[in-house]
Amino acid sequence: MQSFGFNQFGDADVFESLTQPTPELTPVRVLVDVAGFALNPYDAALRRGEQATARPLPFPIVPGSDVVGTIRAVGEQVTDYQVGDVVLGHSNLGAYAEQIAISHNKIVKVPAQTPLSAVVGLPSVGITAYNLLVVKLQLQPTQSLLVQGASGGVGSLLVQIAKASGAHVTGVASAANAAYVRQLGVDQFISTADFATSPVRADIVVNAVNGGRAQAVGLAHVATAGQYVSLNQLTDSDTDVATLAFQPEKGFRDRPALAYLMALYRQQQLQLPVAAQLGFDLAGVQAGQRLLEQRHRPGKIIVMK
Ligand SMILES: NC(=O)c1ccc[n+]([C@@H]2O[C@H](COP(=O)([O-])OP(=O)(O)OC[C@H]3O[C@@H](n4cnc5c(N)ncnc54)[C@H](OP(=O)(O)O)[C@@H]3O)[C@@H](O)[C@H]2O)c1
Incomplete structure (x- = not known):
């Protein structure tokens, strides 16, 4: 499967299109066919090497925490989601990819008729x-x-x-x-x-x-x-x-947070506009990374299929 990552620190041009194995499905994870992902300032900090000491990671690094897509397979212990469910997820890394394996505790169902671009940037x-x-x-x-x-x-x-x-x-x-x-x-x-x-x-x-x-x-x-x-x-x-x-703490759980956010969204008490929607390719990822470092208009920079 295709992903977007880097093998060295630097500017947006260090991003490459990578071919990687399908992510591993564990008993508590679901495998998601990614429809799109959102970019965050943290992704650019990773790319610049600013997290290299605090969070040493092996290359290639594939960033990405905010992802939306359709479940292709579920782990044997997952009973709350099914193949075909459209879900919004919060991953540690790895969302800049065609597929992601993610814990069932880090996803929430997206209601039918929801434009995926309207919710993809919500998790982080x-x-x-x-x-x-x-x-x-x-x-x-x-x-x-x-x-x-x-x-x-x-x-x-x-x-x-x-x-x-x-x-x-x-x-x-x-x-x-x-x-x-x-x-x-x-x-x-x-x-x-x-x-x-x-x-x-x-x-x-x-x-x-x-x-x-x-x-x-x-x-x-x-x-x-x-x-x-x-x-x-x-x-x-x-x-x-x-x-x-403020920093994330061990006791924080994604499941109640995602449920809360999706409930507010459904009640029309929450909005997050799209500042820029880019294509699901290397050029789109690089353009998005450059925008992250500029003073862009309000909203999320997203990459969608
Ligand atoms: N500790 C954590 O757990 C955690 C989690 C997420 C994010 N963060 C950090 O929180 C900060 C905000 O994240 P975010 O995703 O909300 O960022 P963001 O969407 O880029 O927005 C931050 C705001 O900063 C203002 N700003 C002022 N000077 C700026 C400049 N020179 N360049 C760009 N923006 C400027 C902009 O408002 P105006 O243009 O209206 O002034 C912009 O709307 C980031 O530093 C991020 O790394 C921390």
Whole structure:
């Protein structure tokens, strides 16, 4: 089967079209014929070699965490899915491929009539937002949340999950993305340019800006006894504010997160637009990787058959 990966670190051109064996079906996995996958900033970090120490992997590395497709075979212990089911999955790696073997605990059924392009980008950003707000912080309707980078993949999911939870939400993003962030349902929008001088304070401030930029300005907007959360490493340690550099934890489970996200999607309380849809070939993957490193319009970069 064909996959897209790299045998050396570098820019988008290091991607190659690879021919690899069909992934192994274990008793708890399903084998999925991939219809499409979404790209994430982490995939580009892998490609640049930035994860080489924290997560050493053998070449070729085939990235990809967000995948949608049709089940071709099920492992002998899998009773909750059948051949022919259309599923959305969250994989550690390997989604940039024609087929993927994935645990039945890391997939959710896609309802009939759902455009696959509308959901393929949900797993990574949605599971991150769910684990942070619902599992880790247990956000309450009485709390206020401010999201820096509210126009981004994770940022837009944080906004929508917080609104579904009843919290008061402020979104901060580029002025060009004001209309997009407002229609996600924020109670208040502040442009990045106006943020430093804004008097707004929130119980929880999350920095979901690509690369974790603008942390210092966010720290100044945390209310008394509040908390500052970064999705990236914390750069500003000289602060009295309680801080958290959010990372996936062992206890986090994909199954409830995916079920939650799909339920919100079905209730039309969740949207994730497509910023760019590219062809399922090497040129599409390379173009998508280049877009990941540019300031692209809101939504996911996806590769579809
Ligand atoms: N810790 C974790 O578990 C975890 C999980 C997922 C992601 N992450 C990290 O969280 C961050 C956000 O991920 P994402 O997928 O939501 O990213 P994304 O979709 O690219 O969006 C982030 C937002 O950052 C803003 N931004 C500001 N300056 C930028 C620049 N120079 N280039 C690009 N964007 C810029 C953009 O908003 P405006 O244009 O409106 O300013 C953009 O909408 C990434 O650094 C990612 O690696 C961490």
